[in-house]
Amino acid sequence: MNMSPTNLNISNYLSTPLSMSGVASGINWQSLISEEMSAAEKPLNSLQSQLAQITNEQTMLETQFKPMVENFRESLLTLELPSTFLGTTASLSSTTNLSAVTTADAITGSYQIKVDNLATFTTLNPTGTVGGSVSPSATLSTLNIRTPITGGYFTVNGVQIQINPSTESLNNVISSINTSNAGVTASYSASTDTLVLTGNSNALINIGSPGDTSNFLSATYLTGAPETLNSNNDTIVSSQTHLGAVSTSFSLSSLGINSGNIIINGTSISVDSNETLGTFISNINSSNANVTAWYDPSADKVYLKSNIGGPVSMTAVEANTSSPTNVLSVFGWSGATQTAGQNAQVEVSQNGGTTWTTYTSPTNRVKNAINGAILNLYSQTSTPVTMTVSQDTQTAVNAVQNFVNSFNNIVNWINTQYNQQPQSSTTSGSSTTSGSSTQGALYQNQMLQNVLSTMKSTVYQMVSGISSYNSFPSVGITTGATSGWYQTMIGTLSFNSAQLTQALQTNPQQVYEMFANNPTGLNGTPSIGTGIVENLDKTLYQYTQFNGIIDQYASNQGYLGSQMINLNSQIYQMAQTLKQQQLLYISQYTAMEEAIGGLSGQSSMISSAFSSTSSSI
Missing domain, CATH: 3.30.70 (Alpha-Beta Plaits)
Structure with a gap:
């Protein structure tokens, strides 16, 4: 049985038409039955209102609240990574020749770097x-060349040379050029598989014309070829690629x-x-x-x-x-x-250039020169490049700011929903809760209160085993007296980035452990308690995991689901009872109407009899 609040209207069950006109009695029985049923329906309406409220509560918890908490949990991952708090950053005096990426293992300080040569590849x-030499005696159309030669004419020094690829060979075209008035001598070089034009009397050679109808010059790679001088100082133009190229x-x-x-x-x-x-x-x-x-x-x-x-x-x-x-x-x-290729080679000095150590790499991505640093090489250096490695505090500052923003967003949402009363509508002088809106669906909801209390208590804790930076206030994340009484009441946080930066510069390891230490984890410190964010993550997981606290309460298989099933059953049974009651009313009033009709008929007969008797007397 699956009945939503929208289809549990009494009219769906009381579908028997009421068409009693009260002809005999003159009474509007339909109106009387409707009034009686309206009074009888009030318990059913109350059940429907309860079902609507529970449905809205389930919708808000399962489709809004749970995904919101899940997304918040996912955002905590950044604060559980060592690289967020222990990372370093590198700056270079010049980025023309190389770039650098550093990790938490890099040692802060200044390094001089020379790129002697880049890696090359065998x-x-x-x-x-790939293509062989052409046969100058073969018909042009049969040549296995990159661009098939088309018929028409081409121009050399203003003279048009007509060709027919179907009948002529390269030798024929060479002969046509040489017997023309173009002022050049054409020849085929078998050693280079090229066509060579030599200017007669050291004349310049002008190749091609916009009106040419044959592609012979481009197909033989003469178009755009430069003019040069041979050993006899004759001007020559040669094919730029061998004729048999594929x-x-x-x-x-x-x-x-x-x-x-x-x-x-x-x-x-x-x-x-x-x-x-x-x-x-x-x-x-x-x-x-x-x-x-x-x-x-x-x-x-x-x-x-x-x-x-x-x-x-x-x-x-x-x-x-x-x-x-x-x-x-x-x-x-x-x-x-x-x-043969060669390895990339760099030289590194950590004492201002006094001494240098040489490192090689088969690629231009050098990983073995500076501990915790990767050098990406682009070109040789003419002068040493200075690389300064410093602690990266900005990544942690950004991550913590994002955490505070996300934390405050979810806290504000919880407070808004927890204190938002249901929307009410006035019907017949009585105030009833509307089932068509989710406003107030989580009013005074215990699930919200539990999650909020968990979040607040977790961020207020101190991490054992850490001497200095063992709490959120110690790194600039505050609430309460520092932030104001209102923040303490609703549970939002404030963040002082300068205080976190100072803590990171002083002891980044402690800051990381305060946020994310997992005593039983692979890289955790057993002597130190669970980090605040690590603890918050694990605690919220108890709520958001499959069949977790939220599902056990709000899912169809949870508490709210069982409540909805129970209400649906009650609504169905009550609706059936009301239907029977309505049919009983109809039956009773029908019988009354028939009785009145019968009495009215007898009265008419008696009156008629008296009238007949009087007439006969």
Whole structure:
């Protein structure tokens, strides 16, 4: 049975229509029955009002109060971390060459730092290009090149050269250039796989025109190529990339690569001849080989770089030499040389530069030079950089201020709800509690009072085993006489950040233990009592945990839930009783009406008889 206050109106149960007009008696029986039922419904209305109040109380406790306490508990975590109170901070005289991050283990003081060199990574240098040299005698349309050549014309020194890729070869185009009046001599360099234009009589070479209809100049990498002088002081323009260069959209099969596997640094990498060069490179980079591969379009080479800094070596071999993929030969990795990386190197002085100690690291993130500090290197230094390590008090100040704000917010909310009386409405001269509003749902609520008392008593405690900073007032968190009588009454806190800062500068360990010591914890101090925040956290957990104090009282399976079930049952039974009572009234008044109607009929008959007798006399 699940009946909410909104659907437990008496009209839902007393649904029998009242249509007694009182024809015989002249009495409005419907009005009389309604008045009698209205009086009989008052106990039911009272039960419905109680159910509405309990429902509102449950809603406020389960959907507002409990989540609020849970969120407050979560905010306490920051105050339970050693890094909040024992941390350090580093400042640098220059952040151009390096940055630094320090922990609680860092020793305060001044350090001089020199960055001698950054870490570099071993690189494999391919012996050749991915694409092969073109055949100058092959038809242009059949060349396996990065950009297919289109038909039309291109311009050299103002002269238009017409080409047809379907019928002409590179040699044909070279001949067309040389027999034109462009004033240049074109040639193909087999050693570099490039097209070379040489200016006749040391003339300048103007390449291309906005009106060109063929992409020949860009497809052969002459567009934008610089003019240089050869040994004869002739002006020349050469292809910036070799003509057979490919692109990452080429399939591996078009490059002569077969399906199979290669092994890089002991990691097997699958090769699918149907995938593109770009996809294969991505697969290498996402593997566990600890390398980065990339394609250089200008050089038409695939390079390989170790992800581990320092002088490490890389290995790349075919998984099956009897059925190779040809990746190593196509990429020029077979027999390729490796440029070894070097470790990063820094020098550190703790005595103003009198003596220096050298440290190395395989990465530019140096962790072994200064205890409790990580140096991130960006570039070599020309002069030493001064790093000053000091205690970080601001993190603790911010955390405590946030705690005080959160504490006061929940205390104020509790006080408001605890003292807010229910909204009342006046009906027929009597004051009744409205069930449609949650205002006052937690008025004088014992659960709120218990939580507030717990919070207040916990923050007032002193931590045993600590001599100086053993309470909140000792670090600037106060209530009572210092903060004012009103704060003492409602339980809010005040915070003096300067006092906390001084305490942290004097004895940060004691401050941390006062807040967060857990005598039985891994890093706790057994001889010192439980920290205030640690104790508050554990105590509030008893309220917010699943089936904790709040759930045992407010959940559907708790005290309020059982009360609601009981009230629902009473309401249902009472409504059924009222329905039977209403039907009884209707039956009784119907019988009375019928009796009166019968008497009225007899009276009419007697009157009629007397009238007939008188007439006959």
